[in-house]
Amino acid sequence: MQIALPELDAPATLVLDPENRFSDDEYFSFCMANPDLQIERTAQGEIVIVPPAGGESDNRNWDVSGQLYTWVKKTGRGKGFGPSAQFMLPDGGAMSPDSAWVSDANLATLTKEQRRRFLPVVPEFVVEIMSPSDRLRAAHRKMRQWMSNGVELGWLIDGDDRCVYVYRSGRDMLEMRGLSQIAGEGPVEGFVLDLAEIWEGL
Amino acid sequence: MQLILPELDSPATLVLDRKNRLSDDEYFDFCMANPDVRIERTAEGEIVIVPAAGGESDYRNTDVTSQLRQWSKMDRRGRAFGCSVQFILPDGSSLSPDAVWVSNEHIATLTKEQLRRFLPVVPEFVVEVMSPSDRLRAAQRKMRQWMDNGVEFGWLIDGDNQCVYVYRKGSEVQQVSGVTEIAGEGPVEGFVLDLTEIWEGL
Numbered sequence: 001m002q003i004a005l006p007e008l009d010a011p012a013t014l015v016l017d018p019e020n021r022f023s024d025d026e027y028f029s030f031c032m033a034n035p036d037l038q039i040e041r042t043a044q045g046e047i048v049i050v051p052p053a054g055g056e057s058d059n060r061n062w063d064v065s066g067q068l069y070t071w072v073k074k075t076g077r078g079k080g081f082g083p084s085a086q087f088m089l090p091d092g093g094a095m096s097p098d099s100a101w102v103s104d105a106n107l108a109t110l111t112k113e114q115r116r117r118f119l120p121v122v123p124e125f126v127v128e129i130m131s132p133s134d135r136l137r138a139a140h141r142k143m144r145q146w147m148s149n150g151v152e153l154g155w156l157i158d159g160d161d162r163c164v165y166v167y168r169s170g171r172d173m174l175e176m177r178g179l180s181q182i183a184g185e186g187p188v189e190g191f192v193l194d195l196a197e198i199w200e201g202l
Numbered sequence: 203m204q205l206i207l208p209e210l211d212s213p214a215t216l217v218l219d220r221k222n223r224l225s226d227d228e229y230f231d232f233c234m235a236n237p238d239v240r241i242e243r244t245a246e247g248e249i250v251i252v253p254a255a256g257g258e259s260d261y262r263n264t265d266v267t268s269q270l271r272q273w274s275k276m277d278r279r280g281r282a283f284g285c286s287v288q289f290i291l292p293d294g295s296s297l298s299p300d301a302v303w304v305s306n307e308h309i310a311t312l313t314k315e316q317l318r319r320f321l322p323v324v325p326e327f328v329v330e331v332m333s334p335s336d337r338l339r340a341a342q343r344k345m346r347q348w349m350d351n352g353v354e355f356g357w358l359i360d361g362d363n364q365c366v367y368v369y370r371k372g373s374e375v376q377q378v379s380g381v382t383e384i385a386g387e388g389p390v391e392g393f394v395l396d397l398t399e400i401w402e403g404l
Contacts, residue, residue, distance in 0.1 A: 001206070001207045001208070001209060001210065001238075001239060001251075002204055002205070002206055002207070003204070003205045003207060003236055003239060003251065004203070004204055004205075004232075004235040004236055005203045005204070005205050005216075006218075006222070006224060006228060006232050007203070007222075008203065008218070008219075008222055009221065009222060010218075010219030010221050010222055011219060012216055012217065012218050012219065012222070013216070013217040014214055014215070014216050014217075015214065015215040015216075015217060016210075016212075016214050017211070017212035017213065017214070019211075019212065020210065020211050020212050026208065029208075030206075030207070030208060033206040033208075034204075034205060034206050036203070036204075037203065037205065049205065051203075
């Protein structure tokens with residue numbers, strides 16, 4: 001069945017009948033059938049269709065991913081991922097962070113087959129960058145979902161407001177302003193993200 | 203933006219962000235852009251995608267609409283419609299009944315322009331025929347929604363269980379079994395629906 005969606009400038013949620021929830025395989029096939037859409041799944045099995053991020057968001061994402069890539073290459077520890085990777089979480093949700101870092105030890109738990117589909121692991125570190133279609137409350141909710149699923153360090157970057165919300169496992173969230181860079185901790189200690197270009201935007 | 207969905211066994215609901223709620227015109231255009239998909243809208247503006255009814259349901263629907271049309275042509279006090287027409291109801295929802303009869307008086311309140319789109323009028327009589335993807339509770343909820351919006355008389359036909367739930371304005375629902383025909387009342391007094399073929403199914 002093909003549906004022509006109306007123009008979206010905010011996420012839409014597709015709620016399936018509880019008896020007809022997608023299995024993980026069906027969900028994966030559904031995402032593959034819709035390669036131009038960014039799709040996630042809530043813990044309740046609802047499908048969230050996220051509109052495309054737009055130029056400035058994509059550029060900011062790319063900046064963060066690029067810096068994380070450089071650091072991973074230099075240290076040789078763990079693997080970095082961009083926004084196409086999706087992680088299947090313990091609470092049943094499936095989400096794509098804008099950038100993520102997964103330790104080698106964590107990745108070693110996956111079979112070759114699992115690595116080719118959505119990854120049933122929890123990344124140690126995630127970065128989410130707010131796009132025009134995001135609203136702050138929803139973005140925080142998503143960060144809390146990452147943390148409650150076991151992420152150790154998360155950054156929510158609001159480029160327009162020049163603010164980073166730092167989420168650390170077992171600690172209160174910190175709101176940080178007036179920074180030109182931010183240092184990674186815990187699993188990504190040693191990684192320093194330069195924020196100058198992100199604040200400048202497009 | 204196209205969304206490819208697997209075949210659904212039961213309705214799916216697309217919940218749009220408040221910012222993206224569709225106006226009546228946008229909703230009509232959305233339905234027209236998806237002519238092969240049965241779509242309705244809840245009072246809250248959620249889009250309900252209804253799976254195709256399947257052969258036996260369509261056969262039963264057609265039987266009801268044919269009989270209703272035949273009678274209404276003879277009776278001449280109103281018009282009968284099939285399941286493609288959609289009514290915009292006072293509570294803001296947009297629903298398609300399987301068969302429906304609207305009095306000439308009600309039709310006369312509509313402009314030529316309105317008659318070419320979804321009808322902002324409450325029909326006096328509706329019939330819903332349960333399809334394999336319907337569940338009784340949801341079907342009964344839909345009937346109550348018709349009645350709450352001002353429908354005077356309605357039938358919910360359960361072909362598999364050979365029973366009819368009769369809804370009358372201001373009365374409790376009545377379950378009627380063991381009948382081979384059922385007589386219309388109120389606005390459709392004089393219409394008698396022969397149930398034999400519907401009970402027989404395909």
